[in-house]
Amino acid sequence: MAQRTAKERLSGIVTAVQDEKFLARRLELAETALNTLGELGYARTSLREIAQNSEFTHGVFHYYFTDKLDLICCSVRQYKTRCVTRYDQVTAESKTRDELLEGFTQKLGETLRDEAPMHRLWYDLRAQALFEDGFRKDVVEIDQSLEDMVWRITVRYAELGGTTPTVQSAVMYALLDGLFQRALLKHLSNDRQAVPELLNQIKQLLPTVC
Template identity: 35%
Template sequence: MNDMTQTGRLADRKANKARKRENRKREIAQSAISALKLYGYARTTLRDIASQSEMSLGSLHYYFEDKDELLIYCVRQYKSEFARTISASVRGISNPDRIKTAFCTALAETISTEAELHRLWYDIRNQALFDQAFVPVVDEIEEQLIEMMNPIASERKAKELLYLRFDGAFRYLLQLSVSGRPRELEEMTEVLKAAAG
């Protein structure tokens, strides 16, 4: 066996180990999201998450340094999937009015089906006002959400303004939903379309 073969095998093992670790982190994040949806950021402890994940607290610490790192990982993972879902909702549509309707309908549907997850995003975003550890991930996710506006706006300033208008309407509709006063899907879609202008 030559040195190149040995080096290749070591690199493969290292890559495989990294892949397994990342897969395990994703599994833990899914369990953590369940606990975070129930209790919210402030009331969830690593013990709650470890219990939900059916693993020891020590094992949880092996993958995540603390609750903040785990929450950041969870929200980053969820919001990336959210952006892909919304972008996919307008794929193949060319009419601007239909794009706006499909986009707003997809946003409204996520309020109905994923309110607790959206609540985590607003939780971490608010936390960034008090804790600098959250600022980079909030900036990263907000950039992703601004770019999600591409089907409706092309210029940077227009995308930023559109994101701000959607964010206000979305948060308001989410608040109604989580406080037991949800609006119908059609009404939420109309509110979001009005925010889009």
């Protein structure tokens, strides 16, 4: 019995290592796919096209992802997780309201300027979720993680001023997300005022709700 238990443990360890390697390769492939997805969007991108723009074969992508939908969800989830971590660092390190507001808006401006294709992909995916059942679970979870991130910033900003937010989490997220999406469209339309206007709007908004 003891010998069988040891074998079972060994088998479990091997399986865990294999699963970890499988997940690591999925994340590597998802990262590789981001540029192509951000450039072409959901509708115009296929697994074959993604493979052609990477060092991996079409067969490799098919092995690690069930279909294009699986790959896109993995890619966007990975990117948005990075975004959340970036803002959480600002929230944790800020000691005053001004410092938090400046750090938050600075990161927001950087990501709008430097990573517009990734945000365009996210909004494309979120719109597709209205029609594609397969997207909805991932989109709802990613959307919730972004709302939670915005709320952590809002609550911390209020705490630093000795106040409490006057709006609910969902409302605050909708306000910020709406401003950001509008600014993204203007930025993609080569409007040079898109970023500074967004940052000024955020700086005006936060003090009114906290």
